[in-house]
Amino acid sequence: MKLRHPTREVEVPGPISVVKLLNRLDLNRESVLLVRNGELVPGDAMLDDADLIEIRPVISGGAE
Amino acid sequence: MKCTVCREPAVIDLRRHNSNFCASHFTKFCRDQTQKAIDEFDMMTPADKVLVAVSGGKDSLAVWDILLDLGYAASGLYIGLGIGDYSDESKRYAREFAERRGAELIEIDLPAEYGYDIPEGSRAARRAPCSACGLSKRHLFDQAAVDGGFDVLVTGHNLDDEAAVLFGNVLHWQTEYLGRQHPVLPARHGFPRKVKPLVRLGEREMAAYCIVSGIDYIVDECPMAVGNKHIGYKNALNEIERTSPGTKADFYLSFLRKAASRFAGEAEESRDGLGACERCGAPSTADVCAFCRLVERATSARQPVELTRKGS
Ligand code: SF4
Ligand SMILES: [Zn+2]
Ligand SMILES: [Zn+2]
Numbered sequence: 001m002k003l004r005h006p007t008r009e010v011e012v013p014g015p016i017s018v019v020k021l022l023n024r025l026d027l028n029r030e031s032v033l034l035v036r037n038g039e040l041v042p043g044d045a046m047l048d049d050a051d052l053i054e055i056r057p058v059i060s061g062g063a064e
Numbered sequence: 065m066k067c068t069v070c071r072e073p074a075v076i077d078l079r080r081h082n083s084n085f086c087a088s089h090f091t092k093f094c095r096d097q098t099q100k101a102i103d104e105f106d107m108m109t110p111a112d113k114v115l116v117a118v119s120g121g122k123d124s125l126a127v128w129d130i131l132l133d134l135g136y137a138a139s140g141l142y143i144g145l146g147i148g149d150y151s152d153e154s155k156r157y158a159r160e161f162a163e164r165r166g167a168e169l170i171e172i173d174l175p176a177e178y179g180y181d182i183p184e185g186s187r188a189a190r191r192a193p194c195s196a197c198g199l200s201k202r203h204l205f206d207q208a209a210v211d212g213g214f215d216v217l218v219t220g221h222n223l224d225d226e227a228a229v230l231f232g233n234v235l236h237w238q239t240e241y242l243g244r245q246h247p248v249l250p251a252r253h254g255f256p257r258k259v260k261p262l263v264r265l266g267e268r269e270m271a272a273y274c275i276v277s278g279i280d281y282i283v284d285e286c287p288m289a290v291g292n293k294h295i296g297y298k299n300a301l302n303e304i305e306r307t308s309p310g311t312k313a314d315f316y317l318s319f320l321r322k323a324a325s326r327f328a329g330e331a332e333e334s335r336d337g338l339g340a341c342e343r344c345g346a347p348s349t350a351d352v353c354a355f356c357r358l359v360e361r362a363t364s365a366r367q368p369v370e371l372t373r374k375g376s
Binding site: 028029031032033035039040041042043044045056057058059060062063 | 065074075076077084087121122123224234266267268270271275283285286289290292294295298299302303305306348
């Protein structure tokens with residue numbers, strides 16, 4: 001599947017759940033949201049090979 | 065996964081609340097949490113004239129959206145910081161949002177009106193970029209709120225921001241800052257009242273709010289923020305949150321309930337003896353306030369620039 005933000009291609013065969021995908025990529029669920037084909041999906045959603053996935057980081061850094 | 069309220073398919077799971085929500089119950093959840101913070105800390109009423117400090121990021125646009133939905137007459141204030149593409153793009157998001165909601169957006173442009181941008185100002189004043197930026201923004205927000213007759217200045221600081229600041233203050237036992245860390249700062253000495261209505265909502269929730277509400281915001285990070293301590297503290301807290309959901313909220317909200325008042329005395333002392341800056345009239349402990357000194361240093365190598373805001 002294709003991942004955006006940052007844009008990269010990783011070979012992860014679907015179907016796979018959001019939680020499993022994030023674990024696989026070693027990402028913390030507290031720090032990202034998963035957007036599939038433009039829609040927000042929860043942790044147990046199953047992702048398919050054809051899906052366009054955005055893993056959106058949610059942590060912003062300004063100290064002010 | 066189904067919505068805890070209506071059993072329709074959920075779009076988000078909030079482990080800390082043991083809940084899952086569909087889009088409409090999630091937006092309601094965010095509004096309710098915001099209203100709860102407003103009530104709990106006596107932040108404001110719909111009779112107040114409200115100014116929201118808007119950066120074009122998720123938090124400030126979300127809080128503005130929620131306040132408009134809750135019936136507050138809230139205007140936005142955007143400050144152009146002159147941070148390259150980041151500033152151009154964030155301004156576009158702020159304008160788009162204001163237009164879509166038919167809300168007033170006040171704009172101040174640091175380079176055009178004060179003659180410096182954040183990268184220059186930070187170099188000239190030998191301050192970290194976020195320190196020069198924070199100083200500039202605080203001053204301009206205060207001034208705009210007072211000039212515009214606003215009762216209250218709203219910022220988009222969320223639970224993660226406040227927990228990270230608390231974490232940093234505790235690690236170094238900055239007791240004076242601990243005494244001041246409250247989601248409401250009362251108006252005094254020419255400062256507007258300042259409130260943080262998102263303190264019960266996390267960063268992940270605010271990003272989700274924007275996505276489900278169709279609010280476009282600047283996702284890319286400010287280039288000046290890279291590698292700052294604050295992000296490190298957030299990541300450290302999120303590592304704990306990963307295995308113990310609810311820890312961040314408990315850390316910060318229990319601090320407010322159980323510990324903050326113990327440090328209040330220290331904050332009081334350091335706020336005493338505020339006079340007025342002899343150049344701009346803003347409250348200051350020195351003859352010339354930190355903002356006016358920053359402007360002076362940042363512009364002294366170049367053309368002399370008027371120290372007051374053009375047109376006021
Ligand atoms: S990250 Fe720092 S420099 Fe960038 S906008 Fe935030 S406070 Fe300003
Ligand atoms: Zn629902
Ligand atoms: Zn001054």
